[in-house]
Amino acid sequence: MSGVAKGLPGTWADTHRGTAQPEQPGMMDARDRVTGKVDYVINMTLPGMLHAMVLRSTAPAARIVRIDTEKARQVPGVVTVLTGRDIVSRTDVRSHFGPVFRDQPVLAVDRVRFVGEAVVAVAAVDRDAARAALDLVEVEYEELPPVFTFDEALAEDAALVHPEPPRAGATFADIIVHSQAGSNVCNTFKLRKGDIEEGFAQSDYVFEDTFTCPAVQHVPLETHCSVADARANDIVIHTTSQIPFMVRSQLAEVFNLPASRVRVVVHTLGGGFGGKCYPNTEPLTAMLSRFSGRPVKLHLSREEEFTAITRHAMRITLKTGLRADGKVIARKSTCHFNTGAYADIGPRLIKMGGIGTGGPTSIPHVWIDSAAVYTNLPPAGAYRGYGISQAAWAYETQIEMIAQRLGWDPYELRKKNLLVNGETNATGEVMDDAHWHELLDQVAAKIGWSWPQVPQRNGSKVRAKGLSCIIKGTVTPSASTSMVKMNEDGSLHVMTSSVEMGQGLQTSMAILAAERLAMSVANVIVSTPDTAFTPYDQQTSSSRSTHSMGMAVTRACGGIADQLLNLASEALEIAVDDLELSDGKVRAKGAPDKGIGYDVLVKNQKGGNLLATGEYITGGGLDPETGQGIAAVHWHQAAGAAEVEVDLETGKVNVLAYEAAVYAGRVVNPVQAELQAEGNVAFGLGHALFEEMVYDNGQLQNGNLGDYMIASFEDMPEHIGVNCLEEPVLNEIHGIGETGLPPVMPAIGNAVFHATGVRITDAPITAEKVLRGLRALEAARAAGASSAGPGTAR
Amino acid sequence: MTDMRNQGDVTATGDGRLAIPAMLNGRQTTLVARPWHTLLETLRDQEGLYGVREGCGVGMCGACTVMLDGEPVSSCLVLAPQVAGREIRTVEGLAAPDGTLSDLQQAFIDHTAFQCSYCTSGFLITAERLAEEHPDASRDEIRHYLAGNLCRCGSYVKILDAVADLLERRRAGRTAG
Ligand code: FES
């Protein structure tokens, strides 16, 4: 990218090219997908394989007084009944794991910390035997005082979820651990830019508001599943993971093995959404295999999946100062993320989520405190949007509340504040490829935004529109590597450890490889990860893979291209500079009939195949005291606009239309870009209107798909507009897998406000809350009360 | 459709399991299962029909949908013995024996009506019945009919396009024929 002037205006990609074409397939293995042939891990069986089932804690916080497994062991077909104490008593394995803190036991040891925690595991010849054995296990608990909410967990005399401070292990370059021993604070992040007090002193208006989002679940239709074979010293595990190399390093640590002796194989996933990032079922499955001496399969039920990993519930307080002309000049944000009983990746997520509250705005004075808090709830980890959905819900709602209090057009207020090239974001990075204005303008125009929003009434229903605009980083520093192999018939193997989870990763990589080597996509095969054979990739999340792995694959293909050119140059006796790749052949420039096929060149070369590798590594990092530095190699940018209809009698919200705009830089696969954008609308709509994990004394009340709603066909807007912005000069791919998600919730919330006057700050926007809000408005009107908001204008 | 109701006698295998005669994807077969096993687990574990998948286990997601005597049902809610003498069709039975895809499968490919495709089998089965029952369904009617199948990836728009296109193609075929 060096040497190119950044920041040119973009052009809107034509993603509506109709149906998939043979040369531009929507999905390489489409045929397998419509014939039921995709080989998800759940399909896997091995000779002699046992089936595992898990007894889970019924108490949110308790001491384990006694576990009696005797009767369970007698059940015919049962091979192993395992407890946490059994693991601790062995010296050749470790009992705890976790990506940042080694705080999570493979099976609970003496203490349980949430309802749903694994306490006893059974491996048996079939599920019937395993189930029968579980019924016979007796566990006696002595309940301890639990903490669930931020207030409970952060109270002076709060009971500690982890009385002994958890051990931090070798971790990520970008995670700074600032835990507070003797409290439930798991980790904190801070950012200091400018002088916050000076910023507020210079402000003409200051508003402070608090926003919350509940925990939600990923609900991939395929639940977690692992098949492990740890009979020998080495471990082979097939698993549903978005980060195979993280599973490898954690298993290597738990089993005291070099990484080379742990082989992690990942199949196509039935959805991930961040829920399959960090080790989950893997340590337990491998442990059962080690203890039983048999291969073992563990496949979570939907109910188990609900408490396996969740999205952080969050509370964000924003204090925002503006000048009289509408320019935001100061923001102080206090963010709490409920990370549940175990840290998982919470210590990193609070960083991205915290930084995110700066918004797509150039604010000279920013102060951010972000904390992950331990509670006696299921662990929370990575989730599509990675903290930004929650952050955007806060700042994109607050900017509208401010506009309303001051009587301003919320679109204009945003336009005054959106980042442009040359300005700095919260981490002090100078923007050089900013497109927020274009994105917001596009959705505003497409939805038909006008100000003031006059709700259209039709019987008991009212309609109106709402906007939002967001910024999101991508994990930095990061590394992707790939290896490509050209075969004797000119076909190409691309080996990567990026995970296909429905986002079309394999297809995008094939398209990029085929493009670099001027060959047909149909002749390219892209691997799934197998850590024994495919090269390192940091993670398939954070909307990074098309960009990062795309670069690595393109570079590796460049190595093959060079070899082909050199071989052809020798064979044709033409200088390399006078040759070009075209249509599966190396041809003489200007004399295209003078050419030689890749197959011939590979055969002539006699090595059997051509090999090349490519890598893409980014650097960055933040100052631990100020949070200033490089947080993201580039910034994901998106805007959204929703039109909703609210039934004033029931409070029910219907989303009629949604316009999504994302900065894609370059769209690799138009059909997939649309699918991802539409999928984000389905996802975000659920978060906005109904998704919420409901607990009673730590016990999940809606852990099944009957009670926990996800968006169905009936919830979908009739119209979804997908607008992908490209920038043909830079032509740099920006991930869009999750970029379009964070705008959805606030866009819908803002539209509901414009339709009804009801402002919901605690997601989701349920019918009940809307109805309550409508009644409160009526009562206020009747009482003749002023509609002044809670902000303090000075 | 073959009527086999009188050949539908369930017999005990002697090891606590049941032998359950049924027609499966056009072939007479005997399913073996314990009385409490669901059709879903029996099709997967005994018959290796992995296109039938569990998403919720309680009849809410549609990922396990199969055709039972021509009607889509959630196979997680059907006990294996209940299918004795009946006809089951799964996603594996949609293509012609020579592998030619059905027009519905082709429409799903043409529109890339999937992301992770875990839900796809269920949608195909439900949509197949929709196309037979309501060949003139409007887009709204299609949405309504398919509302019992969930897609977490949110491929709904493309699924709708695929099904609407299929109905269109079939209508065109009928008038041409
Ligand atoms: S698994 Fe049968 S409906 Fe969900």
Ligand code: FES
């Ligand atoms: S395509 Fe993934 S659930 Fe439908």
